[in-house]
Amino acid sequence: MTKLSPSLRRRLVVLAVLAVAAIAVALVLNLRHQQRQRRIAACRQQRSEIGRFRKDSFDAQLTAMRRMRLNPDQEATLRRVDREAYVRYVQAFGEQVDKVATAGDRLGEMVDAYRAGDCLAVE
Numbered sequence: 001m002t003k004l005s006p007s008l009r010r011r012l013v014v015l016a017v018l019a020v021a022a023i024a025v026a027l028v029l030n031l032r033h034q035q036r037q038r039r040i041a042a043c044r045q046q047r048s049e050i051g052r053f054r055k056d057s058f059d060a061q062l063t064a065m066r067r068m069r070l071n072p073d074q075e076a077t078l079r080r081v082d083r084e085a086y087v088r089y090v091q092a093f094g095e096q097v098d099k100v101a102t103a104g105d106r107l108g109e110m111v112d113a114y115r116a117g118d119c120l121a122v123e
Contacts, residue, residue, distance in 0.1 A: 043119035050110045058103040065096045 004012070070078065070089070079086045114120075 043114070043117060046110070046114045046117065046119060050107070050114060053103075053110060054107055058100070058107050061096065061100045061103045065093070065100050068093050068096055 068089075075086075078089060
């Protein structure tokens with residue numbers, strides 16, 4: 001085995017240390033990139049769930065409520081002609097309003113969670 005000169009040995013040690021440092025920096029950067037990608041994916045998933053809930057639940061409940069709504073003349077006529085039907089209508093409409101309010105509250109909670117997760121800054 002050949003002996004290395006002290007200056008060559010020092011250079012090899014310095015190169016080895018630099019190589020280890022470069023690998024460590026690359027690993028740290030790679031881990032940060034992976035964390036960011038996971039965070040972006042989680043935010044996209046949340047946004048997708050918000051959109052799906054809004055479309056399937058909130059918008060559907062709101063549309064049903066709008067379809068049920070009577071104009072003032074229809075409401076007055078129903079009240080005059082059939083009081084029991086009017087009471088049933090008011091109860092059903094009130095229940096639908098509650099459903100819309102509940103869906104709206106849930107949608108607000110989902111959006112708040114999205115904002116709290118700092119997703120607006122990520123994407």
